Amino acid sequence: MPVDDHRSAGLHGAETDATYDRAGFGAAVPRGSRPALVVVDLTRGFTEPGFASGSDLTREVTAAAVLATTARQHDVPVIYTAISYTPAEADGDSIAWLRKAPGMRALREGSEEVALDPRLEQHACDHLVLKKGASAFHGTGLATLLTSLGIDTLLVCGATTSGCVRATAVDAVQCGFNTLVVREACGDRAQGPHDAALFDLQAKYADVIGLYDALAYLDNTAAPLASAAG
Numbered sequence: 304m305p306v307d308d309h310r311s312a313g314l315h316g317a318e319t320d321a322t323y324d325r326a327g328f329g330a331a332v333p334r335g336s337r338p339a340l341v342v343v344d345l346t347r348g349f350t351e352p353g354f355a356s357g358s359d360l361t362r363e364v365t366a367a368a369v370l371a372t373t374a375r376q377h378d379v380p381v382i383y384t385a386i387s388y389t390p391a392e393a394d395g396d397s398i399a400w401l402r403k404a405p406g407m408r409a410l411r412e413g414s415e416e417v418a419l420d421p422r423l424e425q426h427a428c429d430h431l432v433l434k435k436g437a438s439a440f441h442g443t444g445l446a447t448l449l450t451s452l453g454i455d456t457l458l459v460c461g462a463t464t465s466g467c468v469r470a471t472a473v474d475a476v477q478c479g480f481n482t483l484v485v486r487e488a489c490g491d492r493a494q495g496p497h498d499a500a501l502f503d504l505q506a507k508y509a510d511v512i513g514l515y516d517a518l519a520y521l522d523n524t525a526a527p528l529a530s531a532a533g
Contacts, residue, residue: 315502328506332481335455336524339380341475342367342488343439343461343468345423346385348409348416350462350490355406356416360462363490364422366514367460370488373521375426380452382430383419384439384461384471387412392435400436437470446478456481458517459509460488465496472509482509485517 323329345367350360371381386407392398393408401408410416419425432445439445449457457480459472468489475482484504491497505511512520 323506332483332510333456334483334520335481337453338374338456338458338521338524339382339449339452339454340370340374340458340460341382341384341439341445341471342371342423343384343459343471344386344463345383345420345461346410346416347418347420348386348414350420350422354416355409358490358492360420360490361422363460363462363488364420366485366488368423369514370458370460370485370517370521371423371429373518374458375428377521377524379521379524380430380454381426381428382432382439382445382448383423383425384432384434384445384467385417385419386410386435386467387417387433388435398435437467438474439467439471440474440478441470449478449480454480456483458483458485458520460485462490463496464489464491465500466491469500469504472504476508483517483520484509484511485514486511487514488517 345360345364348354348356350364351357352359374381388398388408388411390411393411396402425431430448432439432443434441434443436442457475459468459475459482461468468484472482472484484501486501489501501511
């Protein structure tokens with residue numbers, strides 16, 4: 304995956320960097336005191352290469368597991384998402400996305416593909432959001448859940464970087480949340496789309512940060528969260 308630089312400078316050449324600088328892209332995102340972790344679609348159908356829609360995301364799953372453990376230690380909500388279709392949706396024509404990506408029809412409720420990667424732990428305090436499209440916000444109660452929890456900042460990770468992670472991060476910003484995308488915990492089927500998605504997210508929607516920066520941010524919010532609980 305990409306080197307741990309803040310801006311992915313030079314990824315598309317100096318002329319592109321100059322164009323983006325002139326447009327005023329890439330400002331830093333505020334870090335609020337009430338974060339939540341959203342782990343996007345790290346289900347077996349995406350994290351295991353044995354499934355048609357999957358690839359080996361061992362490193363990304365490991366990083367996401369560390370994030371989730373640290374978040375729980377600081378009483379930061381952990382929210383998993385999964386794509387899950389009913390038999391009628393999977394076999395029918397009601398989901399427009401499935402006309403473009405028919406391979407996703409395998410993500411049927413109750414199937415192995417839809418199960419959370421076993422290397423992750425879903426605790427009783429964690430939330431699970433089932434979705435039908437790319438964004439974890441579209442057609443779900445995620446925004447309402449986050450608002451009810453008093454969340455102001457989202458740490459987003461998962462799969463795939465160019466698809467559901469990107470769509471979720473963009474919608475997070477549009478719903479009013481400061482958004483941080485954790486680089487090492489995001490994975491894709493190919494390097495090019497992964498790199499391009501992170502470049503665009505960093506430029507226009509989120510701060511793309513390293514795993515250690517994300518863990519430090521969670522550690523730094525522990526005291527404010529404890530004070531608020533008291």
